[in-house]
Amino acid sequence: MPSPRSNATTLINLFQKYNLDVKDLVALSGSHFNGKVRCFSIMFRLYNQSGSGKPDSALDPGFRAELDKLCPLDVDQNKTGNLDATPVIFDNQYFKDLVGGKGFLNSDQTLFTFPQTQGLVRLYSIDQNEFFKAFVEGMLKLGDLQSDQLGEIRKNCRDVVNPSPAPHVLY
Numbered sequence: 645m646p647s648p649r650s651n652a653t654t655l656i657n658l659f660q661k662y663n664l665d666v667k668d669l670v671a672l673s674g675s676h677f678n679g680k681v682r683c684f685s686i687m688f689r690l691y692n693q694s695g696s697g698k699p700d701s702a703l704d705p706g707f708r709a710e711l712d713k714l715c716p717l718d719v720d721q722n723k724t725g726n727l728d729a730t731p732v733i734f735d736n737q738y739f740k741d742l743v744g745g746k747g748f749l750n751s752d753q754t755l756f757t758f759p760q761t762q763g764l765v766r767l768y769s770i771d772q773n774e775f776f777k778a779f780v781e782g783m784l785k786l787g788d789l790q791s792d793q794l795g796e797i798r799k800n801c802r803d804v805v806n807p808s809p810a811p812h813v814l815y
């Protein structure tokens with residue numbers, strides 16, 4: 645799993661190594677339309693972005709106040725929040741959140757602040773069908789990365805079924 649501190653350039657380079665282009669990166673990051681994140685993954689962003697002792701300036705102030713409340717400095721960092729504002733709906737809210745400065749992870753928000761990925765984020769925020777199409781293409785490419793090894797179906801993504809599962813390429 646790439647670091648949640650990653651910026652878009654790092655992510656573009658990483659994905660390129662697996663023949664996943666900028667469009668795949670942005671569309672696949674849309675997987676964060678659902679799921680949970682631990683406070684652990686955003687503490688640096690809230691309190692010490694890039695060693696500055698300050699929060700990430702790309703954060704919407706209202707959203708930052710919500711996150712500060714969810715994850716105060718003395719929080720149990722296993723506490724979780726939602727990755728987007730509509731966590732159990734497969735939709736393009738994730739991209740709308742990024743445009744509004746309400747991306748949960750630094751690696752999410754950076755897709756909007758970086759010029760190379762900003763246009764795609766904006767496009768998917770206004771055109772859900774474009775997002776769905778690109779997501780399908782990206783998922784097919786992602787699936788092909790493991791073609792020589794058996795995968796496994798898990799009831800809970802964090803619970804490994806096979807004791808020696810196929811190595812995860814990105815996840």
Ligand code: HEM
Pocket residue numbers: 645646647648649650655669672673675676678679680681682683684685749751801814815
């Ligand atoms: C682009 C680079 C990516 C980064 C830096 C990243 C990072 C993360 C992080 C840090 C978390 C939260 C982990 C935690 O706090 O426990 C997370 C959750 C998640 N990610 Fe990503 N991710 C990326 C791409 C992807 C991709 C490509 C997919 C799927 C195709 C994906 C699907 C998910 C899901 C479903 C969750 C929620 C897991 C849960 O609820 O337990 N992510 N990601």
